[in-house]
Amino acid sequence: MSSTMKKYNKTRWQDFSFQETRIIERGQRKLHDWIAIFPNGREIRFNVSCFEKEYLKLEKMNVFIIDDDDLSFIQSTKKNEDAPVNMMSFEPFMIGRKKHFYVRAINTGNPIEFGPMVYSRKVFTDEILQIIPLLMKQQNTPLADSDRRLETYKNKWKSGGEHLFTAIELNEFEEVLNDFDIDKSQITIVSDITHYWSSIQIIEQNQAFATTITPNGMAVVEPSHAAYMHFISLVCGVNWNSDAVKGKMIHFQQVMNRIIDEYREMKKNVMVSDGNVKIPDSDVDSFIGEKEKKIEINKLLESAKKREEILRKRKLDKKNKSGSEPSGSGVKTVTPEAVGQNKPVPSEREIEPEKKKPMQSKLIQTSPDECDHCLKSNRVRDEVKKELEATKNKLKQLEEKAQQVDELERVLNENKKKIVKLESEAEKMKSLDKKASRVDELEKILEQRHKEIEELKLQNTKLTEENYDIRQMEGNAYEDMKLMEVDLRNLKAERRKLLESNKLLTESTDQLAEKVVQLEAQMECGKKETQSQQETPERDRIIKELEATSMRVLIQNQEQTKEIQNLLEKLKMSKQ
Numbered sequence: 001m002s003s004t005m006k007k008y009n010k011t012r013w014q015d016f017s018f019q020e021t022r023i024i025e026r027g028q029r030k031l032h033d034w035i036a037i038f039p040n041g042r043e044i045r046f047n048v049s050c051f052e053k054e055y056l057k058l059e060k061m062n063v064f065i066i067d068d069d070d071l072s073f074i075q076s077t078k079k080n081e082d083a084p085v086n087m088m089s090f091e092p093f094m095i096g097r098k099k100h101f102y103v104r105a106i107n108t109g110n111p112i113e114f115g116p117m118v119y120s121r122k123v124f125t126d127e128i129l130q131i132i133p134l135l136m137k138q139q140n141t142p143l144a145d146s147d148r149r150l151e152t153y154k155n156k157w158k159s160g161g162e163h164l165f166t167a168i169e170l171n172e173f174e175e176v177l178n179d180f181d182i183d184k185s186q187i188t189i190v191s192d193i194t195h196y197w198s199s200i201q202i203i204e205q206n207q208a209f210a211t212t213i214t215p216n217g218m219a220v221v222e223p224s225h226a227a228y229m230h231f232i233s234l235v236c237g238v239n240w241n242s243d244a245v246k247g248k249m250i251h252f253q254q255v256m257n258r259i260i261d262e263y264r265e266m267k268k269n270v271m272v273s274d275g276n277v278k279i280p281d282s283d284v285d286s287f288i289g290e291k292e293k294k295i296e297i298n299k300l301l302e303s304a305k306k307r308e309e310i311l312r313k314r315k316l317d318k319k320n321k322s323g324s325e326p327s328g329s330g331v332k333t334v335t336p337e338a339v340g341q342n343k344p345v346p347s348e349r350e351i352e353p354e355k356k357k358p359m360q361s362k363l364i365q366t367s368p369d370e371c372d373h374c375l376k377s378n379r380v381r382d383e384v385k386k387e388l389e390a391t392k393n394k395l396k397q398l399e400e401k402a403q404q405v406d407e408l409e410r411v412l413n414e415n416k417k418k419i420v421k422l423e424s425e426a427e428k429m430k431s432l433d434k435k436a437s438r439v440d441e442l443e444k445i446l447e448q449r450h451k452e453i454e455e456l457k458l459q460n461t462k463l464t465e466e467n468y469d470i471r472q473m474e475g476n477a478y479e480d481m482k483l484m485e486v487d488l489r490n491l492k493a494e495r496r497k498l499l500e501s502n503k504l505l506t507e508s509t510d511q512l513a514e515k516v517v518q519l520e521a522q523m524e525c526g527k528k529e530t531q532s533q534q535e536t537p538e539r540d541r542i543i544k545e546l547e548a549t550s551m552r553v554l555i556q557n558q559e560q561t562k563e564i565q566n567l568l569e570k571l572k573m574s575k576q
Contacts, residue, residue, distance in 0.1 A: 008139075008183040015105075015189040023193060034193050043068040044102060044190065047087045048217070061217035062088050064127070065102035065190060073097065085434065090134050098138055101131050104192045105170060106212055106271075107199075108222050121191075122167035122269065125157040127215040128176065135182045149179065160266065163273040165214050212271070220271035223263070230259050304391060307384055481571060488567045495560050502553050509546050516543070 016038050024035040035045045044067050070093050077095075078086050086092040093099045105121040132150060133143050143150065153176065157166040170189070177184055195212040202210060209225030221229070234256055519539055 006178065006181040008181050009178050011184040013184040013187040013189055016191070018191050018196060021191065034197075036190070036193060038188075045071075046213075050087060062130075063213050063215055063217050064090065065104065066093070067100065067102070070099065085430070085437075090131070094134065094138065098186075099134075101135065101187050102190050103127060103131070103173075103187055104212075105189050106167060106192045106195050108167070109224060120169050121189075122169050123173050123189075124215055124271075125153075125166040125168055128168075128173060129154055129157075130215065132176075132180055132182065135186055136180060138186065139183050141181070159270050164266070164270045165218070165220055165273075166267070167269055167271055169269075214271070218273055220273055223266060223270060223272055226272040227263055234259065303387070307387065311384065484567050484570055488564065488571075491560060491564055491567070495564070498553070498556055498560060502557065505549055505553055509550065512542055512546055 020039050022037045024037070033046075033049050035043055035049075037043050044065050046063060047066050048061060048063055050071070066087070073093065074086055078092075090099065090101075103123050104127070105123055107119060108122055109119050129150065136142055157168070159166045174184070177187075192212050195210055198212070199210040209221045209229055211219050211221055214220055238252075516539060
């Protein structure tokens with residue numbers, strides 16, 4: 001999606017500094033136990049601050065910040081004993097409501113080759129990867145199954161070790177939010193109070209390094225603090241008078257070189273688990289001991305090879321001098337094959353069977369030189385035998401130790417497997433508990449639905465009865481409407497008659513008016529006074545009669561019109 005098409009690029013998150021935030025300490029400045037109040041009055045805390053001690057012993061925890069609205073929502077919707085279970089993830093806080101998200105920013109130092117240390121604010125990538133899908137779902141733009149951007153960022157932010165945790169700067173975090181087109185007003189940046197406290201304790205309590213908590217509950221430190229702690233462990237924390245160190249600085253140097261190589265290969269923008277920054281004396285001693293064992297074994301193997309070479313040379317010299325084995329000696333020499341195969345070296349003189357004679361036979365006399373040679377051979381053979389036996393014993397001891405180590409490793413692996421199995425069973429039990437609680441909730445909901453269904457049935461019955469009454473009323477109204485239509489027709493007929501009579505009256509009125517005009521004309525023409533006096537009362541009488549007749553007709557017309565209008569309104573109402 002291009003920048004021109006993105007909707008939320010110009011949105012901004014809230015960011016409160018330490019000076020704007022009021023911190024309430026609970027206990028002795030524990031890593032997780034604090035409350036902070038923003039200028040707008042909103043309270044925040046870690047979700048794990050609401051857990052009991054047994055929950056805090058879990059190896060895997062999801063640590064994030066909640067506010068007072070989140071806490072009130074969980075307490076109102078869940079039972080008190082189930083509240084911690086529902087506070088271990090974001091999802092329960094988003095059921096039927098919109099949640100505001102809080103991201104911790106760690107104020108860390110970035111050492112450079114020249115000049116003072118540069119400080120920046122960083123956020124954990126594990127927390128970013130966790131909240132991005134939730135933010136997009138909350139703004140009704142969920143991630144598509146085919147969208148691989150989240151996986152790409154996950155691979156990009158790999159730390160390179162289980163004890164390392166990646167943290168990126170705020171400007172990179174903002175770029176990621178813009179890439180996903182996320183409404184940043186859903187987020188508030190919170191300065192990491194845990195890291196701030198432990199930084200103060202470096203000065204106040206002479207603590208070695210500043211600590212904070214990762215989103216999965218691990219205590220971590222900055223790489224510069226970890227390197228300083230390694231220096232304390234390797235230099236200040238080693239017993240220089242111990243036998244493991246005296247005269248063995250080359251091995252100790254190898255330990256330091258190994259640590260230095262680890263820091264050289266370490267990626268930037270990582271935090272180190274604080275359980276991985278101290279090397280006790282026993283670790284150094286064991287490392288040096290392993291080196292010594294390897295050197296001792298190499299020396300023994302070299303000495304065995306040298307002895308084999310000496311024996312081989314002596315055998316060749318003997319063959320060159322005598323050409324064959326002297327008679328009567330019967331001593332077998334040690335061959336390289338015998339030494340290599342760990343065969344026992346004969347210690348007694350063996351007389352060949354064909355040279356054995358009875359006691360009466362003539363004895364073969366040997367020369368003094370031959371006897372001296374035999375004695376020297378026996379002496380060398382005994383020395384070689386002793387050295388080989390000592391070598392065998394040492395090798396046997398080393399093999400036994402190696403077997404013990406293998407056995408311990410096997411037991412350790414079995415214990416790890418058992419622990420993993422127990423953890424998985426514990427997770428299953430938790431999920432079962434969640435499912436059981438969910439089943440109880442569903443049963444309650446089902447009971448409520450049954451009650452609602454019964455109420456609806458009663459309402460339906462009442463409505464059916466009312467509908468029957470309404471139909472009866474409609475039937476009666478239909479009959480009344482027919483009668484009213486008949487009355488209306490009669491009224492219309494009467495109205496026509498009245499109109500006709502009115503017309504006749506109008507005509508008679510016109511005639512009378514003409515007569516009046518004529519009378520007035522006669523009066524104007526100056527007829528006799530007597531005649532005018534006689535006609536004037538008659539004229540007045542006629543005018544009064546006409547006025548009375550017109551009034552009666554008008555009243556009757558108005559009454560008929562009102563009746564007709566009432567009937568029309570009744571017809572309309574009955575049709576509706």
